[in-house]
Structures are given as structure tokens and as C-alpha cells.
Amino acid sequence: MTVQYFRDLVTVTLPDNANASRTSRYRPNEVITLQWNNPASRIAYSRTDGTLRIWKLNNCELVNLPPVVIDDCHAKQVESISWNPASETDLATVGNDEKVKIWNTQRGALIKEMDVGVNGNILVQYSGDAKYIVSISKQNVINIIDSKSYNIVETIKIEKNVYSVTWNNNSSFLFFGLSDGSILLYKFANDKLNHLHTLKGHRSIIKSLKFEARGNRLVAGSNEGSVTIWSMDTMAVTSIYAEIDEPVAQVDISRDGTYLSITYEDGEPAKIFEISSHNEFHKLPKCIAGASTYPNLWFCPIKTLFAYSTSDGEVLLTMKGSGQGGRSRDR
Template sequence: MIIPLQKNVRQLLFDCFQIQDLIMGTLQEVQTLHGHTDRVWCVSWSPSGALLASCSGDKTIRIWSKEGDEWICKSVLTDGHTRTVRSVSWSPCGQYLAAASFDATTSVWSRKSGEFECLATLEGHENEVKCAAWSCTGSLLATCSRDKSVWIWEVSADEEFECASVLSTHSQDVKHVRWHPSKEILASCGYDDTIRLFREASDDWECCNTLKGHQSTVWSIDFDKTGSRLASCSGDKTVKIWQEYEPGNPESVATEDNISAWKNVCTIGGYHERPIYDISWCHLTGNIATAGGDDSLCVFQELPSPDPKNQPHFELAARARAAHGQDVNSIAWNPKQEGLLASCSDDETVKLWALSKD
């Protein structure tokens, strides 16, 4: 005998099936880009999504663009560094590219003339520079290093770079820096298992928040589209979502000195088997992509929840196992084409992926 379900139970089951349909998807490899002759450390899309920059242990930067149905290498920048190029980052206007290197310098490239030219070489760090990132206005550039410091550089109208502040609050190697999408607030993370937030105060910059919770190196961070949430990934194999609580917030989360507080509101774990090296929060869809030392890529999608601000819920939407054959070092969503991902690896390749529903 079939017993009729109550209406609310039927609705709950229907909602569950709808959610399951929503999250199931596939990461399909679109193309493998060859050219680098050593491990590839970082991939970065231009703001228009039309160019992809990659950098490598072969000391070069490659610029890729699409011709017809294929992505091809359009430029190879070879004269900027004497050691590994660890990170590349486009300015918001898309006319400049910053590259951080193990030779303790950061190069800035201009493409205003149509060709890439090295505009400046920034010196000052004592050891390997791990990452460089532009502020939302393009008037500031942040760099971080194995020397435990974060530097903030001011960019003048005549394309000169001057160090505005040296921040030494991390106790170990600083792995990554990322600017807020609409404010001059900088986030950094590193080998000391923490995330630091910095803001300008009076005539200098100060650390306004220290986020603790990861149990190992925090390798990478990324803000969501609004800048009110921050995602981090770690050697502890987890992703954490941090929520901003502004002064006077309705949740009564305590704040000090009229500065926002940040709290860990969600931890995503159990999907990567080794450290998670990079994370990218898509500003088009809200999906989060991760890449790790287990040679896998994961995409997480936020599901409806009764309290999305204070208790968000993310589930695995798609996964690519054996994505490269070796450690995957970087992952990035295309800012204009929904569902298009770039990744790179120790296997010396860059790969493009398309996220689609099954």
C-alpha cells in the first residue's frame, strides 16, 4: 500500500531533487596549451577575458589569445627575470601586467604601444617575491615575499612606482596577496597559517584584522564579487569562507575602533587529498574553484540556505581528477565567459576547462 506523502514532505523531496540537479556538472577539458619548458606557476585572465597570461620556472611569461576555435601563444616575455616567475596579475585597465619572481624583483609590463614592454623593475624584497596584485583603481600594487613582508607601491600618473609602505606583520613566508574588489583593502596569507587584512590609516598602512582558523599554510585567498566575503584555501585541505561584519551589524558581532570584524562562517573539507594551492571565486556565478596537490580541480556551488550570510552552505558541483598528471598550482575563472576556467601545473602545461551541467 502506498501512503500519500504530506504536502510539505513532497515539497521537501522536490526541493532536494532540484538542488541535486542544480549542483551536478562536468569539467570538460577544452584545450591544452603547450610552450613552457618548466613547471607553470600561475595563470591570470585580462579584465576583458580575451588574454590569458601564464608564468613559469622557465623564467618566461606567455600571453595567450583565441584565434578561431583555438587558443594560441601571441607573445613570450623573456627579458624580465633571471629566476622563476611565480605570479602574474593584470591591472584593472588591462594595459599593465605585473610579474613576481624568485629573483626578488617584480616586473611591470606595459602594452599601450600594442607590444609588451618592461616598464619598471621593482626592487626591495630580500627574498623570492611570491605574488603581485593590483588594487581596484590600479593606483596601488601589492607584492609579498618569502622575506615575511608585504609591500604596497603607489603608481603615479607618469607611470612611476614608489613604495608607500612595508608591512611586516606575518611571522613567516607570505604566499599571496589580493585586493578587495571595490575598496583599498588588502588581504594577505602565508606560511604562518593566518590571513591579514590591511587598510590605510593616517600616513601609513596598518593590519586591521588577523584571521585564524586554518591548521596549515594558507596558500591563496579570493574575495567574492561584493567584497563582503573572503575564501581561503590551505595545506590543511580545507576551504574557509569568511564573512565581514560591519560596525553596528544586526548580528551583534563585536567590532573595535569602527573597523569591520571577519568571522569564519563555513568550512569546506573532504574533497582534496593534498594541500589546496589556489582558489578562485567567480564573480559571474558565485562558484568557487580550487586546485590542489592531489592533481584535481573542484568547483563548489552555494546552495540555498535559511541564513546564507551567517551559515552559507556549499556543495561540490564538479570535479576533474587527474587533471594534469602532477600538482595543479593555479586556477582562474574567465571574468567574462561564464564557466570557462584556466589551470596550470608542474607538468609544464596550461589547460582550459568548461563547466557544464550533465
């Protein structure tokens, strides 16, 4: 694919009247976190008004149906969401309280509510094989939950603040991004976490971690404005992106490992790079930080397309096309 491929993509804005159903103390009603499910048949995101919204898709394109809207999922805003990789509809959420909740997004119904014994949970993620869920609190308490029994099988506390987390693809390893720029690698076996190694390549907060779908590389984005790509064979940095002197908000890597996306905290537009050449292939002027949230940009899991949020609370999907009704180019 070429730079022209990205230029020729068109965008569809989800017809989400974000301010119609509720009153938010934030204006505009911004997007906190956004995720595709594995088959790209649904996309979910949370807003600053406390709602969770789920749209049905067909082959990565919007279906002409209203979204499922779940009000007041948690006592506070939904901070983190994670789709069950083995289910089209099941979604885990945390909302800065003591609960981890599992939702059926087709019906907008609560499946399970788990009290993990600590308040302030801000991160949640299913393992790649869907067997476990990890939750992380502001107190740096890590809970591993069996996704079938919903029992907590392991709990540890990390001394330094944890800002990001990712599993490898078969739930045998967990990576934690810390406030001092280090990345802790833990082995998970027989329901126990054991610290194996510490990756050191940054000097400030690791805000985002992403494990490549093919299982060969780990991507880390930090507050110092740099992004590193780590080889899982050598546990060494193979590439560094440090052209923008602005804290990184979020990183992602495309399904085939060809492209890297980076969003920023302080007003710089999101960018997409070709990893092999290190060249910038695309820039999204509207994908910038809002008044109270950071921008989201996530690649589609089955095609080289992506979804992103804007500073004024819009969510946009990209698709191939020729600018038909309701579509616009994002320049």
C-alpha cells in the same frame, strides 16, 4: 546552472609547444602561475623554463595568433603575476629577486622595472581599483607601490611568514595569509597600513586567499586540507570545506559568487563546488600537481568558464560547445 552544465563544457588545449624554444631543467616544462585579465581578452602564465606567455582571446575563446613569449623576465622563474585591472595589456611580475616589473603584453616589452630594496619577492598583486601594487618577499617585507608614479609609499615587515595576499575591491583593506593559519586584516588609508584584526580559523599555512568580486566574502585555503568562507559583515566563518585530507594549493570563486574551485598539492584532482548547496559539481582529473608546481584553476572574469593547468604543463580553456575540431571533454 547544473552539474550537467559543467559536464557539457568542452576544453581547448592551448597549442603551446612548451619545450620548443628553450631547455628547462624541469621535465615536463610546467606552469607556475596563470591569470586572466579583467576583460578576459588575454591569459598569461609563467613556466619553469623562465618564460612568460600571453595568449590573445576573443570573448574568452582563443584567437588564431601565436602567443607573445617573454624570455628571462627575471633572474629566476616568474613566481607571481597580476594584471592591471585598468588596462587590457599591462601585467606585473615578480621572480624571487629584488625587482617588480611591469610589462606591456601586447608588445612583450618592459614598461617599468622597480627595485623594492629586498630580495626574494614571491607575491605581487594589483589593487582592485588599479591604484596600488603590493609585493611580498620571502623575508615577509611588504611594499605598497603607487601604480602611477611607481614610488613605494609604504613598507612594513610582518614577523610570521606570509604565504598569500589579497586586496578587497577598492584597495582599502589587505588580507595576508600566514604560516600559523591566521589571516591578518590591514586597513590601507593615506598610504599607510594599519593592523585592524586577525582572523583565526585554521591551524596551518594559508596557501591561498581570494576576495569575492561582489565584495561580500573572503575565501581561504590551508595546508590542513580545509577551505573556509568568511563573511565580511561579521568577520566570521560561514562555510567550511574539509572533505579532502590534502593540502590546498589554490582557491577561486566565480564572478557571481556561485561556485568555488579548489586545487590540491599532492595529487587530488581539482574540484568545483556549488557554494549554496556545498555539493561537488565538477572534477578535473588532469588538474593535479606536477613534479615541481601546484595546479592552477581560475574562473573567467566575465563568464562561468575557467582555465586550468595540468601536471604535464598543458593549459586548457573551457567553453560551451559541441566538441568541434581540436576540442575534447575532460573526464
